Amino acid sequence: MIPRALTDKAQFLLTKFPMVSISGPRQSGKTTFSKLFASDYQYVNLELLDSRALAQNDPRSFLERYQNRVILDEVQNVPDLFSYLQVFTDERNRTGEYVLTGSQNFLLMQKITQSLAGRVALLTLLPFSYFELLDKPPIDEFIFKGGYPRLIQKEISPDDFFPTYIQTYIERDVRQLIQVQNLSLFQNFLYLMAGRAGQVFNASSIANDLGVNSQTIEAWTSVLEASYILFRLPPYYKNFNKRITKAPKVYFYDTGLLCYLLGIRTEAEIQLHFAKGAIFENLVILEVMKMH
Numbered sequence: 001m002i003p004r005a006l007t008d009k010a011q012f013l014l015t016k017f018p019m020v021s022i023s024g025p026r027q028s029g030k031t032t033f034s035k036l037f038a039s040d041y042q043y044v045n046l047e048l049l050d051s052r053a054l055a056q057n058d059p060r061s062f063l064e065r066y067q068n069r070v071i072l073d074e075v076q077n078v079p080d081l082f083s084y085l086q087v088f089t090d091e092r093n094r095t096g097e098y099v100l101t102g103s104q105n106f107l108l109m110q111k112i113t114q115s116l117a118g119r120v121a122l123l124t125l126l127p128f129s130y131f132e133l134l135d136k137p138p139i140d141e142f143i144f145k146g147g148y149p150r151l152i153q154k155e156i157s158p159d160d161f162f163p164t165y166i167q168t169y170i171e172r173d174v175r176q177l178i179q180v181q182n183l184s185l186f187q188n189f190l191y192l193m194a195g196r197a198g199q200v201f202n203a204s205s206i207a208n209d210l211g212v213n214s215q216t217i218e219a220w221t222s223v224l225e226a227s228y229i230l231f232r233l234p235p236y237y238k239n240f241n242k243r244i245t246k247a248p249k250v251y252f253y254d255t256g257l258l259c260y261l262l263g264i265r266t267e268a269e270i271q272l273h274f275a276k277g278a279i280f281e282n283l284v285i286l287e288v289m290k291m292h
Contacts (some may be wrong), residue, residue, distance in 0.1 A: 001036065004029070005132055005290065006125060010037040013121035014096035015101035018089035021100040021112055024125040025086070025228035025253055026169040030148040033125050034071045038099050042066060047074040060086040067092070071099040076107040082115040089119055106177055106226040126228075127254050128152060129290035130283075143283055143291045144267035146256020162260040166190075173227040178219060185210065189220055193230060193250060198278030199234055200247045215241065228253050251282045258282060 010033075022030045035043060044066055046052045055062040055078040063084055066072075075081065089097055100120065102108040112120055123177030130136065137145075144158065145151060152160045170190070180186045189210055196206070203214040203221070210217070224230045234249035242292050252258040262275055270276055 001034070002128065002132060002134060002153075004033050004036065004122060004125070004127065007037045010123055010162055013123070014038065014099075016095060017119065017121040018092075018095060019085070019098045019100055019116065019120040020096070021108070021116075021120050021122050022123065022125055023102070023105045023108060025148075025273055026103050027126065027148050027150055027165065028125050028127050029102075030125050031073055032149070034073070034099050034101050038069070038071055039151070040192075041069045041071045041099060043071045043073065045073045046077045052077055055081050063088045068094060068097055070097070071101065073094045073101050074103060075100045076102040076104050076111060079107075080259075086115045086119065099171075104173070104176070105228060106173070109226075121280070124228075126286070129287055130292070131287070137266075139283075140267045140270050143255045143270060143279060144259050144264065146254040146259070148254060148256065153257065158256055158260055159265065162257055165257070167237040170224075170227060170229060174223055177223050177226060185212070186220060189217070190224070190229075191261050193221070193224070194258055195275065196250055196254065197230075197252055197258055197275065198249060198281045202247065229257070251285050255279060255283050255286065 010020060010022070010224070024030055024032055035041075044051055046055060054065075059078070059081050062081070067088070072081075074139075085098065100108070101110070128149060129147065130142050132147075133142075133152070137141075146158070148161065148165075150156065151158065173195070174180055174183070174186055192209060201221070203217040207214045207217045221230075221232070224267070225232070230250055230252045233251055234243055234248045236244045237243050237246065252261075258279060259270065262273065262279075264270060264273055270279060273279070278281060
């Protein structure tokens with residue numbers, strides 16, 4: 001098992017807050033990481049129907065049964081549980097009582113911000129950084145494959161991993177978060193955003209390319225951000241107002257996914273690709289983010 005750089009921070013926060021929440025992209029290793037840094041905690045998966053039924057039908061009994069060092073996985077499946085978590089952790093006044101994880105980040109964060117503000121420490125687990133890998137591959141190979149744990153540890157080809165990832169995860173989140181009438185148009189938007197990685201975000205320009213309005217582009221971009229597919233990085237200026245008003249740049253949370261969306265099918269193609277500079281810039285930004 002590859003140690004994660006976030007481990008020490010997570011263990012420290014367990015001594016300060018009643019709960020620690022682990023969010024991040026699908027398949028970034030959140031469940032494995034939770035079991036790693038909270039190895040002596042009881043694990044409860046609310047994806048299992050019997051555990052979910054108990055939590056839904058009698059949340060009070062559920063939290064009386066599972067208390068004091070418990071990992072609650074897929075906790076967003078039981079929305080009513082968050083209000084009870086607020087009351088019970090306030091009454092018990094213990095630190096490190098629960099670790100909360102879930103694969104549907106938007107729903108998880110929505111419930112946390114509504115009910116658990118001030119009671120939960122928030123951590124984001126991204127795919128492996130280059131410096132976390134014990135056996136470091138050539139840099140072009142790492143850029144091409146990316147850092148998703150399953151792809152690396154099971155030695156899955158990007159051509160086999162990413163089509164499934166896009167189909168089963170991105171489209172599932174899209175359908176859940178917004179009503180997209182034309183899913184193929186949204187997928188074209190995703191590929192178009194890959195072509196603009198490392199560039200200044202311009203919603204109007206993208207909207208013109210796709211034949212939709214800029215409000216739609218803003219909404220679709222927010223979905224990709226909520227799903228940890230990409231993010232917008234604000235510019236840095238000495239003048240603080242400019243940091244707020246100037247347009248951000250777009251980057252992807254994984255270079256392997258970015259390469260796949262750009263049509264790169266071998267690592268050798270990176271050196272000949274028009275976006276090789278932007279891809280490398282994306283990698284550097286990610287590595288800095290993961291170190292902090």
